[in-house]
Amino acid sequence: MSTDHCENPLHADYYADTSVHHSAEVIENVQVAEGTWRVRFRCPEMASKCKPGQFIMLKITDRDDPLIGRPLAVFEITPDEHGVPTDLDAVYLVKGNLTTRLVDVRAGQTLDVWGPLGNGFLPQPTRHLIMVAGGIGQTPFVTLAKEYLGLANYGRDCPQADKVTLCYGARNEGLLAGVETFEAVPGLDVRLCTDDGSLGHHGLVTDVLKQVLEDDKQAHGSNEGVRVVCCGPEPMMEAVAAVSKSWEVACQVSLETPMACGIGICFTCVTKVLQDDGSWDYKRTCVEGPVFDASKIVWH
């Protein structure tokens, strides 16, 4: 049910009202890149509800450190032999309390997982969807690409795009994670780049984005119908937002703000968002995001 934001400043459309909690069996947990792992766990009810760009909170069952879960994007939704979604994949960079312990989890152990959470990417008419990822920021984009290419249905109507491109950059080749998964998506144009030139374009992902925008303009006379979606380190998202603005194309960013509860209670995850009257207000990334219109974000 939608409530007027003015009447209720704490309103958010994406509270965890329809989320579920699973004690989820781990199916596999494998290394996919330098310091980066993919964990697959069984959670049919949650898997059937997940939409591209939503996230889950995850902790290791029976471990009290960390006591609270950590947010991870849904990387893949895997169906069983009847096409019914059963498993979720998360791809995680080993960073701190949870992720250093998560690498030791084996098939058959359980994880406490709750979700799906957040707004995710809402389906919108798009001629050319350009997904721009930096570091571990590629994780929300497999399902999104499949949805816009008409290869998967996540329980909602999504207008198909004529073209979907992934521009994915990392510091070096070893840190590019899940590339084979993206390259296996039929019709997805994958453009890679690295800061050190070890794979793909030698330079920043914004260079690749500009080239894709230029090619699109040459082919179509204008960039009308282009939508950029972006996830990665904040300075990179700010740069992608600036490029999108100067090329006059729509841009949405999926923020990776640290979170504690994930369900709208603690206000750990707030980010400054511009209001219609030009002032800014704090919005909770977990229930009002993580996907925001890039032109509304106050980056500093």
Ligand SMILES: Cc1cc2nc3c(=O)[nH]c(=O)nc-3n(C[C@H](O)[C@H](O)[C@H](O)COP(=O)(O)OP(=O)(O)OC[C@H]3O[C@@H](n4cnc5c(N)ncnc54)[C@H](O)[C@@H]3O)c2cc1C
């Ligand atoms: C919506 C969303 C989706 C995400 N998806 C992914 C994903 O798919 N893959 C992935 O690898 N990561 C993802 N992240 C980032 C991931 O949640 C963090 O890296 C997480 O902190 C890792 O947990 P950890 O316990 O291993 O590290 P932590 O022990 O949490 O430490 C990680 C770093 O963050 C700092 N930190 C942690 N919490 C806070 C806080 N509340 N305030 C300030 N600093 C803090 C720590 O000091 C440390 O430097 C996502 C984040 C969000 C919000």
Ligand code: FES
């Ligand atoms: S993480 Fe608690 S309100 Fe967002």
